Amino acid sequence: MADLDRPRRSVLYMPGANERALEKAKTLDADALILDLEDSVTPDAKVEGRDRVRAAVASRGYGRREVTIRVNGLDTPWFTDDVQAAASVSPDAIVVPKVNSAADVRRVEDAVPADIPIWAMIETPIAMLHAYEIASASPRLTVLVLGTNDLAKELHAEHVPGRGPLLTSLSLALLGARAAGKTILDGVYNDVKDLAGFAEECTQSRQLGFDGKTLIHPSQLEPCNEVFAPSEAEIAHAQKVIAAFEEAQSAGKGVATVDGKMIENLHVSNAHRVLAVATDIASRG
Template sequence: MKPRRSVLYLPGANERALEKAATLAADALVLDLEDAVAPEAKEAARRRVCETVAAAPYGRREVAVRVNGIGTRWHEADVRAVAEAGPDAVVVPKVGSAEDVRSVVEALAEAGAPEHTAVWAMIETPAAVLRAEEIANASEALTVLVMGTNDLAKELRAEPGPGRAPLLTSLSLCLLAARAAGKSILDGVYNDVRDVAGFEAECVQARRFGFDGKSLIHPSQLEPCNRVFAPSEAEVEHARRVVAAFTDAEARGLGVVTVDGRMVENLHVEQARRVLALAEAMRAEGGH
């Protein structure tokens, strides 16, 4: 299990930001060649990002590169260069179909990308939401869906606001698609970096929905995001008691187990084991 509580976008054209990221407590980093890079800086940013990936300065953090979208004049060159650099993943913006996913997977293979380089698909349009199931099942190389909530809200002509009511249907459909396909899914960004309370509330909402983590635009968002998406000490301790009680009951041939006054079934044990696995993965990655 890879913790993906906090996934921070870094502008590929900003050398200082790329260097500073080595000190940040993000579970994963996305070195961005798309929205964060002006057209005249695309090629220089591509070189810098690929050199950074090849140098591997980020330790055990998961490192992805967001390429420019399919059909743009930079996309094919981005994919070829990134394939050679071999990051953990390639983030593809504005994926609209299963065929989009397969085309990127094929292009990466043709360019000699290592087997460990996965594809993350961004869901940013109404059409993509309605095709989320086929997108999620398009390839085994696709491991993560990423919600692009800003573009999605624009396409819907929605004004999300606190609670994000206009986006909840889309978020739920994509979450269902990801879980049915056995893939991870990340919530979209929160734009107001000064609104700490609003950001934390959105993290809590996303965790309750079942998202694995959230994509971020500023280092100040890392601490609350990591905290909200991590199992608390109380949750970890409860999970240990559930697993221990169930294991003991099985050994004694008992059919009914209670922990803290509540009946425990197989589904609760599976949930508890997932909590313990996530806590262990966080410790392995350095805790933060």
């Protein structure tokens, strides 16, 4: 399966210094986990958090969940030690916050072993304006992760339903990721008790084009997984598109029609992606 087709509907942050949370994560229905050494770990607990996360990843107890480690930023005193500790247990990726430029990506490349993928968090106005340069700076960078709380802070924007103040930034990030052929994850929803509002934001996120959403609480997993998974209707339509196009090709035609709409190669490509994601989700049981 191509990296873009790998389901990353729900990507849950787990505090690195909280041993109970790290253990609980082994039972949660998340597509991916970000074991966090940055915001959720106080300065006096950085060493403890680093050791706990390293032990958690080394246990290999997370099943098919994609397990990543978020280190502290490039210009913090913890970055080098975090990366060395993370690299020693070979996570599925190392997540780096506050990446603002292609030059930052190259600095991360120099620090992270070549066999470990990089996820870059873009959280500032300058990062949004350079989203394509960041996303295309390295083939090792596979995922962009939006940090919408930091972005809103720097924009002096309000958190409002529909996220009107952030839509330009969201679109710039999406354009950059898609132009570079990379996965992109939406930022978090802060009110863990407002599941209706969260579901609405997940729907908006999927409609905009995001591959999934980062989460801060296990209660957000089920609605997020549901929204970002292909529906039965979408799966059935994808199957019809592929079958109709194959039939048209057999008849020497370059296009087909499904439900009165013209089908071309681009629709077939998307249909295959939908089925690949659906198959991978179904295989997880």
